[in-house]
Amino acid sequence: MTFYMKPPEGNIALKKLHQDAEIRLHFLYQIHQLLDEEQQMRKIFTHYPNLALNSECLIDGSQRDRISHFILRLASVKSKSFQIFLTDAETSLFQYRLLKGGEVAIKQSLKILRRHTRYALKHQLLNFHHQGLLEQIQEIVEQILTSSMLSCQKDDSCHHVLKVPWTMVSSLVRDRLVVVHGGQVDIPCHFLIQFLCSVFSAVLKHGIEELSSQRLDYEMSLSDQRIRAITQSLRHLFMSKCGGNHKLKIPYNITHKDVENESKFFPLCMQQLHKTLSRTNRLRHHARLRYTLFLKDIGLPVDENITFWEHFYSKSCKSSETGCNHSWLDNGGNRYKYSVRHVYGLEGGRINYTSHSCHALQVSIFNSIIFFVYIV
Template sequence: MFYIQPPRGVLAFNTLTSCIDTRIDYLELVYDNKVDSFEGNIEYLFEGSKYDRTGHFTLRLLASASNDLWAYWVTRETILLEYRLGHVSQRQIHRMFKNIQNSVESTMEYDPLHAALHKISTFFLQRDIFSHIIGKNHSNYCEDYSVKLKFQTVPDLIKKRLVDLREGDAIIFCSRWKQLIKSLFKSLLWRDKANLEKGCLTNTIKSDPRLNFIHQRIELRLMKGGQIGNSRITVNNIDSEVYNFPLCMSHLHFTLRRLHRLSHNARFYYSLFLKDSGMTVDESLVFWRLEYSQPHTCTCSCSHNWQSDTRRFTYSIRHLYGLEGSRKNYNTPNCSVICNNTNGPRYEGGCPFKSFDRDKLKELLRRVMKQSNMDSYLDTFSKQKPEVACASFLKSQRMKNIDNTFINSPVQYYQLMKEYD
């Protein structure tokens, strides 16, 4: 259930693909609260079985190669854990704590996260405490027992004010034990992603034809049509969602709303960002039709209008979603591409942290943050490192401890903002 150690043994390739497909189906049903509609092979999902663990760890590896896929997968795996904690037997919960304890003790590394896992598993395995937390009458506000952890290990619980802070330690009461398990599970997944990237293990996906095949199938299935992610950007909510966008994309949105046109590359990048962030093809068609049906006063190279170019615009948008032409799956350019893109005199895009002067950056910041926060942020702004500046901006917007996070994709930024909501 908690997945600390990967499984061992051999599994036939067709069984592996079926196991992964089944898990994705189930994760989506759990996410949509439609578990009763599941019609797949439940054997692949028995908690703690070799199929359950294989499906999880294979998807963990495959998802780590893409920030968008990772955010999609982590959200659903966390919800699956939450669902299981509310539906499994007392024996299974006891076994989960015991497996956490044994897995941590047998591992070679013993970092603060592993120390926290070992401490809480040992704590909750005490007979009196375990009987207390799984009792039917256990109150959601009970403070009879508590465990003390370093505050750095549970940042999201601190943000939600679910702990007491005392001299640098987080005090978690027994009534919050499920939230604690969920928090440490997410921390474990994000730490492992960093380790996979550091060890370049994601290159295994490209070099192994079997893993590469599965990875492409997953991306085609989940990313086509803007289905990936836990967000749904629509025509009705985009003007509020824009405050969760990275500055490079919020700038394009504000420019589009003001001038009703964007140059070709800017429109291309913004369309892909909306697609990969959750806007469906139908919503995209409506969004761009509403903008390009209005008269424009811009000086960019685009002077088209929807009325005279309906077929051209419709085909272009559907093509970006992989529904026309070669049916290629286009993805939002990463930060490196956006930063290195040559800015022509009429190009509205680019990375604000690299391409904008201080006055232009301040003008954009005024639209998305308070004056006091803006002044404080600009004092630490580093124009030489746009990825650091972007991560710092994210932190200032959500007041989240993300010191080890680097932004390398506009979609990654948006997914992180939504995760911290």
């Protein structure tokens, strides 16, 4: 199973390039609708015979498989929702391939990962974080291949564990499948596939971020008007399928009444915002936006999110530290209702916003500190 680290090589007709990318996008869309439903995923080609007739671009590791993947990656750069969709769907496809291939596929995948990691570290221009991730992956892959984890990965009673940084398996941490100790988590043998899927997702995210940050390379890729036209066409196709509002699949919805009890499980930054809100009944504008987005992405429906803020902003402000003295009664609460509906993609530009990443929050706080120091 390829991790799509190494860019594709060779020649392909422009028409075939476009067709393969569209076929892959259609296939990924169907997969994304059936996340975690393995039995139904097997029937996609039955239900959509046109995909079966043009499925050469989906043969794992083939040139057309890699080309169609990378052209979709290029098309996603300007759309955050496209990036989220692509990461989710490609990871689901990767997991399905591993499950179907068994131990042989897992071992092959690890060997490919080792080879491509070496290539990337030697030949690709990587930022500090991406390079660090690949170095960690290289070390861990060697541990797996030289251990007996592959032979007992289906044994729930096995006591073999692999210690990895929690940042490599953030999805497992998020779903509380593993416990963090000193920044490390223990990955048992029977979690090997989930671990590889987390690595695949992390590699893909970093690959897209690299493409986004290296503006010169990105613009050179689109300097060919034909490639630019294809990527625009693919974005339009994605918009038509997902309505421009790709939504993360959330296992359950919570209500505004659940937030207090659930807050003890929130990331520390969001716990702090919740404590400030509970103590003062107010948050500063940007803090309120961050917390609204976080509540949205953990499953709070739009009406429940509005009710949540109404509960606090209908009360009097208990402290001036938040710098906000507005009340829900101002303009009948329409200002806050609009703000919440806006981040759900129901107002304004109809963009379905997602939570800020840890890196984005850290950069924002760092810039605020620098600005404050400069002013003082």
